Amino acid sequence: MKKTRNIIKSYAPSAVAGRFISYFILISWVLITIIPLIWLGYSSLKSNEELTRNIFALPHDLFDNKKDEYVVVAPQLNIIPDYDVNKDRRERLIIESTSLSPGKRVMIFFLVKEDLPPEIAAMKPGDKLLLNQLPGKMRRKISLNTMWFNYEAAFVRGGLGLKFVNSIIYTVIATALIILFGLMAAFAISKLPFKKISAIILALIGFGYLISQHQLIIPLFLMFSKAGLTDTRGGIILAYIAFGLPVSVLLASQYMDSLPGSLIESAKMDGAALFRIFFSIIVPMCSPVAVTIGILSALGIWNEFLMVLVLASSEATKSLPVGVFSFTSLTGTQLGWQLAALVIATLPAMIVYFLFQKRLTRGVVGGAVKG
Numbered sequence: 001m002k003k004t005r006n007i008i009k010s011y012a013p014s015a016v017a018g019r020f021i022s023y024f025i026l027i028s029w030v031l032i033t034i035i036p037l038i039w040l041g042y043s044s045l046k047s048n049e050e051l052t053r054n055i056f057a058l059p060h061d062l063f064d065n066k067k068d069e070y071v072v073v074a075p076q077l078n079i080i081p082d083y084d085v086n087k088d089r090r091e092r093l094i095i096e097s098t099s100l101s102p103g104k105r106v107m108i109f110f111l112v113k114e115d116l117p118p119e120i121a122a123m124k125p126g127d128k129l130l131l132n133q134l135p136g137k138m139r140r141k142i143s144l145n146t147m148w149f150n151y152e153a154a155f156v157r158g159g160l161g162l163k164f165v166n167s168i169i170y171t172v173i174a175t176a177l178i179i180l181f182g183l184m185a186a187f188a189i190s191k192l193p194f195k196k197i198s199a200i201i202l203a204l205i206g207f208g209y210l211i212s213q214h215q216l217i218i219p220l221f222l223m224f225s226k227a228g229l230t231d232t233r234g235g236i237i238l239a240y241i242a243f244g245l246p247v248s249v250l251l252a253s254q255y256m257d258s259l260p261g262s263l264i265e266s267a268k269m270d271g272a273a274l275f276r277i278f279f280s281i282i283v284p285m286c287s288p289v290a291v292t293i294g295i296l297s298a299l300g301i302w303n304e305f306l307m308v309l310v311l312a313s314s315e316a317t318k319s320l321p322v323g324v325f326s327f328t329s330l331t332g333t334q335l336g337w338q339l340a341a342l343v344i345a346t347l348p349a350m351i352v353y354f355l356f357q358k359r360l361t362r363g364v365v366g367g368a369v370k371g
Helices: 002-010 013-043 048-053 136-147 149-156 160-191 195-210 213-227 233-257 261-269 274-285 287-303 306-311 320-331 335-370
Strands: 069-072 092-097 108-112 128-130
Touching: 013 335, 048 335, 108 136, 136 149, 149 160, 149 335, 160 195, 160 233, 160 274, 160 287, 160 320, 160 335, 195 233, 213 233, 213 306, 233 287, 233 306, 261 274, 274 287, 287 335, 306 320, 320 335
Parallel strands: none
Antiparallel strands: 069 092, 069 128, 092 108
8 A cells, every 4th residue: 555655656746747857957967068078079070161161060071081182382481391301301292281271381291202103293382183193001191190180280289298298297196195195194183192183283174175276376376486386397286285185184084084993003002103004004994085085186187277377387387278278379260179189188087087987976975974
């Protein structure tokens, strides 16, 4: 009888309406989140002309390139070779696409004349040829480069390669130190016999969590300038650690409060020092919250923009988000390059999140329950 009443209640108009509204909101949120990412992905494979004509159409020009027309151009100051002219002195035929960004000197290929048929190698500036007239190996290479031209241009012309490496350096080193220092501070706050001092320190750390880095960016810049830490990787990593520690300490201390103190007492009786207790007992037991802290910190540092924009002035120390921002002024109206740069910046964070989302959820929920 009770089971029947539950079934009738689940089919009541109010229950059906509530379920419909819940699913509608959930599906709408997913669509609003996913559709722009899908558009970003396939639009990064479109030429600038395609994006100008129709921003929602599927990519075509860069992929359907077997019959593309090229024109022979003369060497000019604004044409930068893609090879080392000092090491390779073979004569080249320079061709430019007549359909993709014509006249802008962006879709340029340097063909070694000795690898070309004599009639093509003898062409003069202004002469035109089709891609399928070139030798097979050369044709396939140009076709593949054309498909991925936006990404190649983003890395080479936009200088995103070094900025990508900088982002990895900042993320890996700062995240590792945030986890280590956070666990150390949490161990001292939760397990060492200084309860009153620990409560004061934890309150100050919690207050630091409430302060946004945007509020301190100008004082931070002035302080780092006097210390000689601006435009250095060490200074940027130090700033990331300072702003990432409050969350790390709060999450780790809540988690450690639930750990049994008898394990620490037993280790002390066996003669283990504090560092041995910390690294042999506490760190392995805190791996769930350490993973959570690591994921949250890594995603935050990877996507962080303002701090590097203020503290880094040279191209050698800028990170990927700053590189994507400055890409607009570097490329002018080359929308395809900008979208490719956004994909390069977004994809690693998405991969990390989807790989560790279950661990992240378990760590956050576990910390909340234990706290």
